[in-house]
Amino acid sequence: MPGNEDGLVAAGRRLAETAAPHALKSETARRLTPEVADAIVEAGFPRHFVPARWGGTEGTFVDCVRAAAHTAEGDPSAAWVASVVASLGRMATYLPEAGQRALWQRTPDTFIACGLVASGTATEEGDGWRVRGVWQYVSGIHFSDWALVACPVPAGDDGHEVRFLLLPRSAYTVEDSWFTVGMRATGSDSLRIDDAFVPKEYSFPRGALLAGTPPEGAPRTSAVPLRAVSGLTFAGPVLGAARGALRAFGADLARRRASGPGHRVLAGNDAAAQTALARGLARTEAAGLLLEEAATAADRGVAPGPGTARLALHHAVVADLLADTVQDVLRLSGTSSHDQQAPLQRFWRDATTAASHAVLRLEPAGREYVDALVAQDAFGGGTIEEGEAGR
Template identity: 40%
Template structure:
């Protein structure tokens, strides 16, 4: 049994996943993703079999309404998703990242008018989706909908998507511009080969160009509705929770998997390492300290994220719950960065080779940390103002 497995199973929790239909399927696609991880880095996108495997595993349908055959009302859906993303992250963090995007955009599209949802899921819920939400293009309102034009960047998994969501600023009800989202079929945009990143290389987060396309009203929604959640009494819990309560876990959970795999790989490798003097590397106190610190940081990050996921499934919804979750997602990121940085430092030049899983996890996790949903100053400030009664 590995160090990380022992640390978690002793506490009565599974090391990587819960035994659920999604996580069982995710464990299988994780093996496929692991086998193709280096190729995904070289190609800068997932292979078609891996991309299709994520959809077949159930990520695309996981937060789609049961009306269309989705799993949004499954008990413990958010915990299940977290375990599944961790499982895939162990095989390939880029694949897990794309799995999180599949799920997140599916949840956002569930806020479309019914006609828009039917257009996407009328033939079934297993539809690959992508999204580029920053309002980098231009939109203007016309009769019956919107004209959308411009270039949108960083749309993870866009090469394999059938529909992609883009964001645009429109006049707000009270004056300031408001963010709105528009969903386009693959025929309405061109994918641009732009993804050249230091980490998360396999996500295929390319740009897309839209040339003055008409988007009907039923394929557009206000960002505000996604932020606040669907308050309808018949809405599944996964649609009623505020976006910020769960947004961070789409990206942190893959990082937990990547860090866990790096720790196990480093441990196996280090057991057989020798110093220049011929002494065993594991005899160095600094190496044992790095191992213990990394394992503890990983477990702490996992506990924070698992608590947030469990509360998102069951706890009474309110501002404090959301603010604490976003605070904890950022804290978990810091813990994961410390975990892999300590391992890389104790790996020497051999640990920096492209074949080393530690350096790939180190790169991927640092890129994850830059995501807007995980910024420590913003998330800490929001929680602190609430705790101090200043909000």
């Protein structure tokens, strides 16, 4: 697959080495340590999709997915935050010039957080809106410099339009609300705005992001419908979590076998453990190939419709396959792997939690894709080849 094994990908490997020793401390604190947050910025995740004219990398989806997966082998939560902050650099290219300048005039490494689900209230005031509200599940918020929040704003004829609004760190506070089984260290607490003014030039319509229609001159990666790429942001960390789980399982198997032929291997027998490991390695490799193919397709460009539905399905299938893989090896891992300091149980909790994200749910993605196929009579005759469903 095309991609650059230097740059962000190599930095993702280094970030894994930095994050792994901090994983337990980060999980206990329910947010990343400052050292890991700084390493995410140093690795280049915030600048990855930022336009070159602001000093950004203007990078690819393939490189971002690879880098996030590598990072997740050390700590899936660190990979999640890194992948999210990279994706928000892409999202911010939808802002008007003034908003982009506020974010990136000083540096392309601005750490952005986001309240993606529409919430809050906005009242019109001058050339902007007075905003209040609470937005949940804002990953990495503790280290953010700016935030984007989705908010319904007044539109003509007493209607409303959902827009993303840009606010500086001084305009919002953090509410402690992130108490989860997995992905604890993402620090996905709530963002609270008590009273802030947002000028219209610090906003853009959500509809443009969904359709993949950024302002003129935006990087090519910006001109992709959100549905075609949102799953990449979260599936990459799941891929790395599965790799980390298999490595931990394999290392435990090797240690137990080295103890002597009379030592009972794991909770099952040696053959069952070997089969589970081999099957897991093959599944994970297959999932990685499918995910990279989806990222490559996004880099080439995809229009709204069946092509977007196809990629969303691929993201969901990858996450589903990987979560099942980690579950399978955990069942054969033995009691010691369930200790709160054991890496395998953390990879399992993180992979399971990450795979439950709304954009990675298999059933709605499957229905969406099949509906698209039926609508274009793809089952009416011939064969369904790659891309025939409308890339």
